[in-house]
Amino acid sequence: MYKTPKQKMSFYKSKKWRELRQKTLEEQNFECQECKRKGYVTLNDPTKHKTLDVDHIKEISTHPDLALEPTNLRV
Numbered sequence: 001m002y003k004t005p006k007q008k009m010s011f012y013k014s015k016k017w018r019e020l021r022q023k024t025l026e027e028q029n030f031e032c033q034e035c036k037r038k039g040y041v042t043l044n045d046p047t048k049h050k051t052l053d054v055d056h057i058k059e060i061s062t063h064p065d066l067a068l069e070p071t072n073l074r075v
Contacts, residue, residue, distance in 0.1 A: 001064040011060065011067060020068055021054045028075040 002008050011017055030052060031041055056063075057072050066072040 002060040002067065008060070016068060020070065020073070024054045024070065024073045025052060025075055027070075031075060033074045 002011055032052060035041060052075050054073050054075055056066065057074060058066050060067045063072070
C-alpha cells in the first residue's frame with residue numbers, strides 16, 4: 001500500500017497523518033524519545049530549522065496496517 005515514494009508522500013500529506021503526528025508530538029511532550037531514553041531531553045527549538053520527526057517503529061512499507069496506530073509512533 002505505501003511502497004512507492006509517491007504513495008508514501010501522499011500518506012504523509014494526508015489530514016489524518018498530520019493530525020495524528022501533532023497529537024503524538026503533544027502526548028510525548030515534544031521530546032525526542034531516544035534522547036530521553038539516553039538521559040538527554042531534546043525539545044523542539046523554533047529558532048532552528050530542524051523539527052522533531054514522528055517515526056514509525058514498524059515501517060509503513062512492511063506494516064501498512066500500523067500506519068495510523070499511535071502505539072507504532074515515537075518522536
